Amino acid sequence: MYRYDQYDQTLVDERVSQFRDQTERFLAGQLPDEEFRALRLRNGLYVQRFAPMLRISIPYGLLASRQLRMLAHIARTYDKDYGHFTTRQNIQYNWPELARVPDILADLASVQMHAIQTSGNCIRNITSDHLAGVAADEMLDPRPYCELTRQWATFHPEFNWLPRKFKIAFSAANGDRAAIRVHDIGVQIVCNAAGELGYTIYAGGGLGRTPIIGPMVREFLPEADLLSYFEAVLRVYNRLGRRDNIYKARIKILVKETGLARFRDLVEAEWEQIKDGELRLQAGDLDAMRSRFDRFEYDDAASLDTSFDRKLAQDTAFAAWAKRNLAVHRQPGYQIVFVSLKASGVAPGDMTAMQMDAVAELADRHSFGEIRVTHDQNLVLADVRQSEVYTLWQSLRDLGLATPNIGLLTDLICCPGLDFCSLANAGSISVAQDIFDLFDNLDDQHDIGPIKVKMSGCMNGCGHHSVGHIGILGVDKKGEEWYQVTLGGSAENDASLGDRTGPSFARDDIAPAIKKIIDVYLSLRNSEDESFLACYRRVGMAPFKARLYAVETA
Amino acid sequence: MSLLIRDGAVLSDDWLLLADGEAPPKTGKLIVSWDRWNAERTDLDLGALEVGLLLPNTLDVTAALGDLLGRPLLALSFPSFSDGRAYSQATLLRRRHHYAGELRATGQAVVRDQLQQMRTCGFDTFLLRNDQNPELCAKSFHDLTVAYQPNLLNISGLRPGKH
Numbered sequence: 001m002y003r004y005d006q007y008d009q010t011l012v013d014e015r016v017s018q019f020r021d022q023t024e025r026f027l028a029g030q031l032p033d034e035e036f037r038a039l040r041l042r043n044g045l046y047v048q049r050f051a052p053m054l055r056i057s058i059p060y061g062l063l064a065s066r067q068l069r070m071l072a073h074i075a076r077t078y079d080k081d082y083g084h085f086t087t088r089q090n091i092q093y094n095w096p097e098l099a100r101v102p103d104i105l106a107d108l109a110s111v112q113m114h115a116i117q118t119s120g121n122c123i124r125n126i127t128s129d130h131l132a133g134v135a136a137d138e139m140l141d142p143r144p145y146c147e148l149t150r151q152w153a154t155f156h157p158e159f160n161w162l163p164r165k166f167k168i169a170f171s172a173a174n175g176d177r178a179a180i181r182v183h184d185i186g187v188q189i190v191c192n193a194a195g196e197l198g199y200t201i202y203a204g205g206g207l208g209r210t211p212i213i214g215p216m217v218r219e220f221l222p223e224a225d226l227l228s229y230f231e232a233v234l235r236v237y238n239r240l241g242r243r244d245n246i247y248k249a250r251i252k253i254l255v256k257e258t259g260l261a262r263f264r265d266l267v268e269a270e271w272e273q274i275k276d277g278e279l280r281l282q283a284g285d286l287d288a289m290r291s292r293f294d295r296f297e298y299d300d301a302a303s304l305d306t307s308f309d310r311k312l313a314q315d316t317a318f319a320a321w322a323k324r325n326l327a328v329h330r331q332p333g334y335q336i337v338f339v340s341l342k343a344s345g346v347a348p349g350d351m352t353a354m355q356m357d358a359v360a361e362l363a364d365r366h367s368f369g370e371i372r373v374t375h376d377q378n379l380v381l382a383d384v385r386q387s388e389v390y391t392l393w394q395s396l397r398d399l400g401l402a403t404p405n406i407g408l409l410t411d412l413i414c415c416p417g418l419d420f421c422s423l424a425n426a427g428s429i430s431v432a433q434d435i436f437d438l439f440d441n442l443d444d445q446h447d448i449g450p451i452k453v454k455m456s457g458c459m460n461g462c463g464h465h466s467v468g469h470i471g472i473l474g475v476d477k478k479g480e481e482w483y484q485v486t487l488g489g490s491a492e493n494d495a496s497l498g499d500r501t502g503p504s505f506a507r508d509d510i511a512p513a514i515k516k517i518i519d520v521y522l523s524l525r526n527s528e529d530e531s532f533l534a535c536y537r538r539v540g541m542a543p544f545k546a547r548l549y550a551v552e553t554a
Numbered sequence: 555m556s557l558l559i560r561d562g563a564v565l566s567d568d569w570l571l572l573a574d575g576e577a578p579p580k581t582g583k584l585i586v587s588w589d590r591w592n593a594e595r596t597d598l599d600l601g602a603l604e605v606g607l608l609l610p611n612t613l614d615v616t617a618a619l620g621d622l623l624g625r626p627l628l629a630l631s632f633p634s635f636s637d638g639r640a641y642s643q644a645t646l647l648r649r650r651h652h653y654a655g656e657l658r659a660t661g662q663a664v665v666r667d668q669l670q671q672m673r674t675c676g677f678d679t680f681l682l683r684n685d686q687n688p689e690l691c692a693k694s695f696h697d698l699t700v701a702y703q704p705n706l707l708n709i710s711g712l713r714p715g716k717h
């Protein structure tokens with residue numbers, strides 16, 4: 001964890017008072033609706049279909065156990081006993097009362113948390129690889145860079161009223177787990193041929209109405225220049241981004257309309273002016289930032305354990321879970337454990353207060369008291385001794401948090417949709433349940449192999465449907481809920497946007513349509529090792545289309 | 555009526571904002587629009603008048619520095635509550651190009667909830683929107699007593715000795 005000092009704490013505390021004052025003025029009729037709206041959004045507070053929705057920031061998805069306990073407390077005290085983890089590593093509450101939001105924020109501030117810039121046209125929560133610091137394929141830990149960026153962006157006086165929201169993501173691993181190419185700025189931390197650290201910068205990616213895979217704007221930016229380069233990009237965007245049309249206001253449209261080469265020139269020209277200024281990182285700055293993070297003492301003897309392998313051999317249920325829900329830790333003898341928030345009968349990403357408390361306890365017992373939130377809406381306990389994994393699995397199973405489906409079909413991601421969101425065209429949670437029911441058999445799921453199904457209730461794309469291997473998008477057809485399907489999207493290293501299959505499907509037909517798509521894949525793949533995405537890329541849309549729309553022509 | 559404040563104190567506004575087309579007086583302090591300035595500068599810049607400029611928030615100020623830096627007053631525009639372009643203009647003028655005259659915030663966003671950010675970006679006077687209470691506005695300059703900008707690296711204990 002990053003630990004606040006007095007300075008960080010003061011800022012968060014003062015923000016609580018400031019927001020309390022804004023809320024009180026609004027309730028007293030002294031602040032116009034439209035203005036309070038812009039101000040409350042900046043603090044993550046929406047007014048939704050049935051009640052306000054509060055989004056709380058979890059910087060780069062990292063939580064301490066005491067913070068997760070506080071999230072449980074908030075769910076119990078101010079909400080209906082649960083919270084919803086989002087695709088941006090945050091948590092949302094769907095039922096808080098407007099007048100009590102300042103109290104929620106005060107509770108959060110007591111554990112170094114806040115809701116600053118979780119919505120509104122400003123720089124949003126910085127996201128990163130949920131396996132940062134423990135992944136075997138990582139070059140170095142990106143989180144100190146994320147925290148530097150978070151601080152630079154927090155209440156940046158110049159960039160608090162941008163044309164539109166602005167999202168930044170970091171990755172420092174070979175495999176991109178942070179979907180950096182679909183962010184306003186995506187940063188890949190790299191090492192150049194001379195052995196120097198730096199960044200490859202992508203800009204103008206994004207989902208929503210006009211999904212775009214972000215192009216590279218700078219192949220190598222030296223390590224010291226991170227913040228000055230961000231400042232240059234944001235200044236160009238704040239000045240030139242469109243404000244006449246909300247659908248054309250994201251930086252991706254500016255990049256597209258300006259042309260990549262010209263956009264790059266504008267940024268470089270601005271950056272020339274400031275790169276040697278005060279934002280330039282100095283020797284020791286990053287070490288100082290790194291020293292603000294907890295460091296864990298791993299036990300080299302952990303790898304001597306033999307019980308883990310024995311349990312795998314003895315207990316097939318454990319082995320099935322371990323096959324899907326563990327990942328390789330770079331420290332021998334330790335395992336990365338995924339806590340699945342995708343169980344039948346539960347909306348993807350939802351967690352009860354009781355489960356939160358219990359997972360906080362398990363984190364204290366088995367994983368240095370730290371929890372991560374993934375953008376696939378699961379949790380991770382990242383530092384578990386392999387000798388303790390079996391006990392942990394038993395506890396998670398008792399909590400309903402051990403569905404062995406990480407990376408499989410029912411590990412689908414899904415926005416709140418029509419059940420909660422006032423912008424939705426269609427429900428997504430109930431479709432998720434239908435898919436769950438159709439593919440409940442785990443052996444079948446294992447046979448299908450790794451696949452990412454992503455679903456959004458409207459074009460805004462909070463469920464990242466455009467980059468799902470299978471994407472599902474809710475559309476409104478004369479007041480009815482219909483679903484458009486795309487195939488072949490990806491948010492990883494091979495990022496691409498999905499292709500539409502054709503006409504959309506009615507509510508009752510959408511889960512069967514997914515079944516047909518899977519059947520086509522199973523019949524066409526050239527071996528069990530060919531993933532859905534690889535198979536689709538090889539065979540193309542035609543066979544899927546033929547099968548999906550065959551009924552109507554028959 | 556709109557009040558003008560500086561550091562929380564109400565000022566009397568001795569500048570006259572001249573509408574385009576309105577005839578200028580012979581002497582005194584005038585604010586004219588950027589367009590008018592470009593059309594009539596030889597008539598306006600005669601020495602007897604002090605001329606300040608009201609700039610559109612779409613102006614690239616760095617391309618117009620020759621006109622701007624010597625002016626005694628520049629008024630920047632916030633045409634709506636959420637249009638933040640003038641924040642970048644102010645930053646460029648004040649922080650990068652060391653504009654030394656009065657930098658005045660005008661328009662719909664000049665309200666207590668944005669004043670502190672405006673001041674940080676270099677504004678020194680604020681023509682409050684007419685529904686604003688100047689005392690509450692003055693207090694807002696102290697809403698947040700700490701900030702990560704302009705340079706978080708010099709604060710927060712990150713660079714020891716530079717606290």
Ligand code: SF4
Pocket residue numbers: 415416417418421422423424425456457458459460461462463
């Ligand atoms: S995708 Fe649409 S329906 Fe779903 S949460 Fe986002 S805005 Fe709401």
